[in-house]
Amino acid sequence: MSTHAEAKAEAARDRRPAIHPLYVRVTHWINAVAMLIMIGSGWQIYNASPLFPFTFPDSLTLGGWLAGGLLWHFAAMWLLVANGIAYLVVGLVTGRLRERLLPVWPRQVLHDLRAALTGRLSHADLAVYNAVQKAAYLGVLLAGVVIVASGLALWKPVQLWWLAALLGGYESARLVHFLAMAAIVTFLAIHVVMALLVPRSLRAMILGR
Amino acid sequence: MNRVPKTIPGVDGRLLVKDAARLLPDPSRRLFLRNAASVGALALLTGCGVSDSDSAERVLRKVSEFNDWVQARLFSPGRLAETYPESAIMRPFRFNAYYDEADAPDVDEDRYRLIVDGLIERKQSWTLDQLNALPQETQITRLICVEGWSAIGKWTGVPLRAFLERIGADLTAKYVHFACAEGYSSSIDMPTALHSQTQMTLKFDGQVLPTRFGFPMRIRIPTKLGFKNPKHVVGLSVVNHYTGGYWEDRGYNWFSGL
Numbered sequence: 475m476s477t478h479a480e481a482k483a484e485a486a487r488d489r490r491p492a493i494h495p496l497y498v499r500v501t502h503w504i505n506a507v508a509m510l511i512m513i514g515s516g517w518q519i520y521n522a523s524p525l526f527p528f529t530f531p532d533s534l535t536l537g538g539w540l541a542g543g544l545l546w547h548f549a550a551m552w553l554l555v556a557n558g559i560a561y562l563v564v565g566l567v568t569g570r571l572r573e574r575l576l577p578v579w580p581r582q583v584l585h586d587l588r589a590a591l592t593g594r595l596s597h598a599d600l601a602v603y604n605a606v607q608k609a610a611y612l613g614v615l616l617a618g619v620v621i622v623a624s625g626l627a628l629w630k631p632v633q634l635w636w637l638a639a640l641l642g643g644y645e646s647a648r649l650v651h652f653l654a655m656a657a658i659v660t661f662l663a664i665h666v667v668m669a670l671l672v673p674r675s676l677r678a679m680i681l682g683r
Numbered sequence: 684m685n686r687v688p689k690t691i692p693g694v695d696g697r698l699l700v701k702d703a704a705r706l707l708p709d710p711s712r713r714l715f716l717r718n719a720a721s722v723g724a725l726a727l728l729t730g731c732g733v734s735d736s737d738s739a740e741r742v743l744r745k746v747s748e749f750n751d752w753v754q755a756r757l758f759s760p761g762r763l764a765e766t767y768p769e770s771a772i773m774r775p776f777r778f779n780a781y782y783d784e785a786d787a788p789d790v791d792e793d794r795y796r797l798i799v800d801g802l803i804e805r806k807q808s809w810t811l812d813q814l815n816a817l818p819q820e821t822q823i824t825r826l827i828c829v830e831g832w833s834a835i836g837k838w839t840g841v842p843l844r845a846f847l848e849r850i851g852a853d854l855t856a857k858y859v860h861f862a863c864a865e866g867y868s869s870s871i872d873m874p875t876a877l878h879s880q881t882q883m884t885l886k887f888d889g890q891v892l893p894t895r896f897g898f899p900m901r902i903r904i905p906t907k908l909g910f911k912n913p914k915h916v917v918g919l920s921v922v923n924h925y926t927g928g929y930w931e932d933r934g935y936n937w938f939s940g941l
Contacts, residue, residue: 522830523828525831541933541935545746545934548747548750548936549742552746631825631941632762632763632764632905633759635765644825644827
């Protein structure tokens, strides 16, 4: 009976491990909200004393003015950091981070990047990351660590003087914080485009499969 | 009791707040969520509508109070802010205030009195000559503005701790509040007031403190953001109740420690 066969097939699909376990999906979307708040409020703070000869459009900033931006930034930082630590701890303990993201070799990355740019890179199995994905996800995790470290150095340059010193002092930590933001925003832009180009990946990040 | 001094000796009361008002956050600025629509995902945050900004603001202020608590615990009384060589001093030093440089209050040196009040034993006010006669120290430290920029300068003055001891202040009180000639105010925690680098500054870069940097006396605190370094200080109160401050009341984090 076809309905029986369909039910069996569906049951088999359900037994397959989810592409993204629940903790990954939950932390992903919490991170998405926290990141957007941090970026929007961070741009507000940047505009108060721009490092470079440009400012961010007001319509893309959060908080209305500097104090509002600061309140958002120093509230969402708790969400961002707590969520990030939870993700990293579970990912490291279960071995999922290592399994998904390692190893990644520069030659593979170049090869897959060329394939991606010429439209020959397959996304058939969403559970297996190609080398470009691995490099991008590792890179954005690293940028996340750097942005939190430089943020702490800017928040507490006296109490956490060693962290500020590690980053070359207060002014240099400002630059590092900005560059890490730029890296994350670049990742975010590509990430969103890719998710829209492969809608199954968006579905997997919501439903797990 | 414990009233913060309202009198402003030696000051032209006409200046002030016309310019201060210009920089006050306008009513729409209070709506911290004003631009939230551009960050669509925010709606997910609390489920509250974008128009519900008052409750969002309340939550944010609660978190800011939590951050005060965290920062007080991170503050190490013995940890000194980094000091720098003369060659690192920024010249000319950057002016920054909520008014234009030309509008900085002109405090009359002869009529100036520092009024001390609150939980202290000796309440007589201080002339500038009396303050200048006290032992002084010099520091070359980095001033970090809430806006993000920083500048290294050289400040000379009386350690606040020594002054508080001299006036018989209750050093177990919670706060020290500062009132300024043009209406500005700020308050700090007692551990920061007693920090060895917290200073009643009378000189800047070896010269009498110029008007633009807070003549005749400012409070210099290298472990706090710049806005917690009030200029033109005319009143000092030791109190146990929270008194906030000019910018703190408008949304800047109160502790703002570095």
